[in-house]
Amino acid sequence: MSRRGLGIARCLVLLLLLTGVCMAQAPSPQTPLTPEPDRRGVEQTYLTYPEWFLVFSSAEYADFVRSQPPSRFPFIGHVRQFWRGYAAVDSAIRDKYPPNDEYHTMIRVIGVSTSIEYGLRRAYESLIGRLSEATTAYPATDEDQLAARAAQEYVDFIRLRPWYEFDFASRLRAVWTAPWWGKDPLRKWERKYALTTEFAAKALYGWVIRKATHAAYGEARDTTLAVIDHLPDGLETELPKLTPLAPPDERGVLVSLPRYEPFSHYASVLAQRQVRFVEIAGNRSLILVTALTPRGWAAPAEFGAPLFVEPVMTRPDRQRVALQVPVAALDQALRTLSQPPMVLEHVFDY
Structure with missing residues (x-):
């Protein structure tokens, strides 16, 4: 190689070395600009779907019971959709993103508890609820109207805050302070029993979940x-x-x-x-x-x-x-x- 060629080669080598140093010092275009504490794994955009499906299900229920009795709501169909949705998101992220065992465990817990709740409500409404419906034109009683309002208030709340922070206790008090006599007393008393059971159980369960969640994770970022x-x-x-x-x-x-x-x-x-x-x-x-x-x-x-x-x-x-x-x-x-x-x-x- 000529002396001129050798000089050019040396310049190219030096240029490549300098370029490599600059590239090593420059941030990668793929490096997130978001500070580390505020980053979340990609898998979580998928794993939040099953949680939000329960919001969508509650919204569908609240809209439904404005004009139709709860015994006709497709509780079991919603259980199936919950698990199909979870299976779809799990399949989409499996082997592609880091495992998130805690989130999966949480989804399975709420899925099982929702399946039990919806199964019990379906059984009760199909038997006892339908019998009391035969005595009235829905939603004639104060209790039916209260239940429909509470369902919508619950949906409005959980769009912004965790479900376990909802004030079920005040809705329970409203059930018991509503008149005990009036049109269609059999439906009124049956609804008082059904709503008392539902609101009391959710108030207690929500209190337990709230304590456990705050102890394990603290307050969620908003x-x-x-x-x-x-x-x-x-x-x-x-x-x-x-x-x-x-x-x-x-x-x-x-x-x-x-x-x-x-x-x-x-x-x-x-x-x-x-x-x-x-x-x-x-x-x-x-x-x-x-x-x-x-x-x-x-x-x-x-x-x-x-x-x-x-x-x-x-x-x-x-x-x-x-x-x-x-x-x-x-x-x-x-x-x-x-x-x-x-x-x-x-x-x-x-």
């Missing part, structure tokens, strides 16, 4: 940190709980968003403002989204194959579709799923 590509002007009034946590740079903006049910609303509003998500709780891969769509609706090809599709049993014209959406495409998915007649149900922000 925010989710996300990185978005930009922050549009004028969001302060529309999304008052959105808080920027760092100045914007070329990588995006780190923001704090409310967790649980409000996250879906905040994410949808941001999507309508053409904001793209970069990370959600440190996750840049997939996030689970459910929507209620007309029966037979098929997801666009860019969203991939649905994780599962389930009928809404009290609404023959509707189905629940679960989609595994790339975080970077979440804004596009939310804009699509927010178009009537579709209803965005939930974005699983862990």
Whole structure:
């Protein structure tokens, strides 16, 4: 090799070494911008579905009993849907993400307890409940109306807070302070017994679960940190709980968003403002989204194959579709799923 060629080779080697040093010092583009304490494993976006299905089930029940007696509600069908949903998410994450044994154990515990509760309610309502229904036109009694209100109040509460914090005791007192005489006394007394049993058992069970949960995990965080590509002007009034946590740079903006049910609303509003998500709780891969769509609706090809599709049993014209959406495409998915007649149900922000 000529002296000139040797000099060029040496320069190339030096350049490669310097480039390697700079690359080693620069953060990987895949390194999450979310601080470590606020990151959650990707598997949890899937594993939160069975918990939220119980919210969806309660909402379906609350809507149903406004006009129809509880004996006609498909309790056993909902038990089946719970376990099918859990099987689907377990299959999706098995061997792909680190095991999360504690979360699996929690899901199985609530699944078994819900299966027992729904089984007992189905048996009771099919026998005793149907007999008392024959004496009245539903929902004629104060107790039926109280039960329907309590069911809706429960749903509104658990969209924001854990179920075991709901005040079942005050609903139990309302059952006993309602008049003992009036139209259709047999139905009134039967409902007093049924509601007393239900509210008392849930109040006691909720107290036990609350103590155990706080002892094991402490108070749950009520925010989710996300990185978005930009922050549009004028969001302060529309999304008052959105808080920027760092100045914007070329990588995006780190923001704090409310967790649980409000996250879906905040994410949808941001999507309508053409904001793209970069990370959600440190996750840049997939996030689970459910929507209620007309029966037979098929997801666009860019969203991939649905994780599962389930009928809404009290609404023959509707189905629940679960989609595994790339975080970077979440804004596009939310804009699509927010178009009537579709209803965005939930974005699983862990």
